[in-house]
């Protein structure tokens with residue numbers, strides 16, 4: 354890969370606040386066209402790191418390149434290539450949705466069609482509604498619309514679906530998939546593990562200012578290679594075994610039951626199990642193997 358294959362390259366990023374090292378030596382590569390999800394508990398340093406990449410905060414240490422530019426020296430043209438959906442929204446309460454989106458389109462050299470963008474976030478019925486009358490979830494959708502209106506090469510989404518109902522979240526996922534198909538690079542921070550799993554090519558787990566691990570949602574924390582749990586029901590009740598050969602276990606059960614195995618399930622650790630383990634929480638898939646009931 355050469356430098357142009359990366360939307361973001363970070364080496365040794367440190368950001369200190371007066372009483373806190375918020376980001377403590379983070380390395381990060383995001384490839385062009387990739388959806389990268391940053392996961393981590395409250396206060397881990399995700400927003401601070403993102404704000405440095407966006408050029409809103411200066412790093413204390415580190416080498417940072419965003420679309421080939423050091424954000425500390427990013428000019429207006431560079432900024433117009435970014436889309437930003439921050440955690441707190443802007444306040445232009447007296448404008449309607451359509452007015453605001455059209456207004457923002459005017460800031461960019463190559464904007465997307467405002468009406469298409471409004472429809473893509475599911476706000477077409479609210480085009481004429483003043484923004485102060487939107488619900489929290491609708492306001493958040495408007496934030497997303499304003500983040501993508503400039504047709505960004507790199508889109509930052511900081512907890513974009515907080516407050517969305519399940520249908521709106523699905524609709525948002527489709528929007529992100531379409532942007533990805535169109536070649537947009539996306540850095541997403543989220544607390545929803547299912548969202549990261551659904552959308553991200555790779556995830557990075559950050560805790561206490563440090564990058565703990567980077568991997569695909571399928572393989573993070575050795576997830577793909579982990580022991581599976583096979584569970585079923587028989588006359589004695591529920592049973593579960595942990596095994597590295599779940600297929601053989603299922604074949605054995607099928608033979609024993611002469612066909613259909615009641616309540617059969619095969620599970621591997623979820624992304625949430627692995628995530629909680631990585632950030633040092635308790636009660637995860639790493640518990641010692643236990644056989645619940647004999648087969």
Ligand SMILES: Nc1ncnc2c1ncn2[C@@H]1O[C@H](COP(=O)(O)OP(=O)(O)OP(=O)(O)O)[C@@H](O)[C@H]1O
Pocket residue numbers: 370371373374375393394395396397398399400401402
């Ligand atoms: N402006 C600030 N001044 C001082 N300390 C700050 C400031 N902003 C953040 N911090 C501290 O830096 C640390 C990292 O905060 P940050 O907002 O980057 O975390 P986060 O991972 O985005 O958290 P969340 O998931 O809650 O959004 C926290 O301890 C926070 O209290």
